[in-house]
Amino acid sequence: MANQLNPVRGTHDLFGEAQRLHRYVCDTARERAACFGYEEVSPPIFELSEVFHRTLGDTSDVVSKETYTFDDRGGESITLRPEFTASIVRGFISNGLTQQLPYKSFYAGPAFRYERPQKGRLRQFHQIGIEVLGADQPWHDVEVIDCSAEVLRALGLLEHVTLEINSLGDVASRTAYREMLVSYFRDHKDSLSEESRERLERNPLRILDSKQESDRQIVADAPDMQSCFTDEAKAWFEKVKLGLDALQISYMVSPRLVRGLDYYTHTVFEWTTDVLGAQNTVLAGGRYDGLVQQMGGPDIPGIGWAAGVERLSLAMQECHAAAVPGTAVPVVVVPMGEAAVITALSVAHQLRQQGVRAEMIQHKNVGKAMKKADTLGAQIAVLIGDDEMKQGLLTLKDLSSGTQESIAQDALLGYVTQMA
Ligand code: ATP
Ligand code: MG
Numbered sequence: 115m116a117n118q119l120n121p122v123r124g125t126h127d128l129f130g131e132a133q134r135l136h137r138y139v140c141d142t143a144r145e146r147a148a149c150f151g152y153e154e155v156s157p158p159i160f161e162l163s164e165v166f167h168r169t170l171g172d173t174s175d176v177v178s179k180e181t182y183t184f185d186d187r188g189g190e191s192i193t194l195r196p197e198f199t200a201s202i203v204r205g206f207i208s209n210g211l212t213q214q215l216p217y218k219s220f221y222a223g224p225a226f227r228y229e230r231p232q233k234g235r236l237r238q239f240h241q242i243g244i245e246v247l248g249a250d251q252p253w254h255d256v257e258v259i260d261c262s263a264e265v266l267r268a269l270g271l272l273e274h275v276t277l278e279i280n281s282l283g284d285v286a287s288r289t290a291y292r293e294m295l296v297s298y299f300r301d302h303k304d305s306l307s308e309e310s311r312e313r314l315e316r317n318p319l320r321i322l323d324s325k326q327e328s329d330r331q332i333v334a335d336a337p338d339m340q341s342c343f344t345d346e347a348k349a350w351f352e353k354v355k356l357g358l359d360a361l362q363i364s365y366m367v368s369p370r371l372v373r374g375l376d377y378y379t380h381t382v383f384e385w386t387t388d389v390l391g392a393q394n395t396v397l398a399g400g401r402y403d404g405l406v407q408q409m410g411g412p413d414i415p416g417i418g419w420a421a422g423v424e425r426l427s428l429a430m431q432e433c434h435a436a437a438v439p440g441t442a443v444p445v446v447v448v449p450m451g452e453a454a455v456i457t458a459l460s461v462a463h464q465l466r467q468q469g470v471r472a473e474m475i476q477h478k479n480v481g482k483a484m485k486k487a488d489t490l491g492a493q494i495a496v497l498i499g500d501d502e503m504k505q506g507l508l509t510l511k512d513l514s515s516g517t518q519e520s521i522a523q524d525a526l527l528g529y530v531t532q533m534a
Pocket of ligand 1: 197229237239398424
């Protein structure tokens, strides 16, 4: 039996530096996305199972193997979200937001997938991402990719990542390609991996994404998607590429890039890095023109991306990317003796009300209190002893120079704001 003091396999506690980095990633992404006009939305962590099962496609890895699905006490089938897009589209429809287009949302929060845990692959992980609903022009694709590039740039990762893009064409292109692909793979059925054989009739596009060695050669010789594109699909992709060129966003066209979920059309993209080993995709996205309608809403096209916060954080650590602001507390208040505790508490209280970060340290040994001040990164110590109390004074110590002076209690704030 698992030890009840350990976190569940594939989950972890976030604290200290890891938590700070995590928050920094989310805050930076939120702030950058806001610059593009994306507003934060927080859908529930779980939904009726159909929300995911119907939309992601029953043959997608996520639905067939990875969802946390259970019946609640009322007998309703519930699924913990494995991703946000379906939830956001559901919320977009159920809140009647379909009249205010484009609808541009940013999100950040946990997602759940029952996967084999390893570096960069967890069972509870966190995603940040954006979705634009009512994105009916190719320039929306460009802007959405630009926003992903901007987040990566702000995190100091842009030099360490590569953008791959592809087009899956429109529905007509996809249908034609699907047929061509099924007939090609049928001819090579005996050499395909078991997993790919299973996908052959249900979801042949996913075979292109196969990581199985035995499939690689067959996939490499498979017909190109582009050969089935309608003129509209071709023109759309050309406009996206032109837009990226204009913004000087470098990319590679990867004709074999397909995304794991069933709902994608036209543009799909992934940012990968070589600093993370096997889990090398940090951010991925694509267009999903049929999804809103498939979920019972009007025919409204959409596009978005999601990034794994843990993978971004790991990549930042590997590359020593952006410096994460610390949590230094600049002022410590140290009562020297029991009688000074209340005065010290109220001094700290007043400083905080003025927006100064202040922490009280009580220790019998003042030397030890000073050591603790050091680990907090404090610059100023306010020492309050019995004598000082009687006279309404404080001792102010500059912790970098070691100099100290006695000041009136009510002059403290002026001093502190000058020094800190
Ligand atoms: P992968 O091919 O690595 O399984 P995916 O295609 O399943 O990724 P998406 O559904 O596109 O991933 O999710 C978007 C991003 O979320 C991924 O690029 C990755 O950064 C992150 N992610 C996905 N699954 C996990 C996981 N189990 N643990 C940590 N991060 C994850
Ligand atoms: Mg996956």
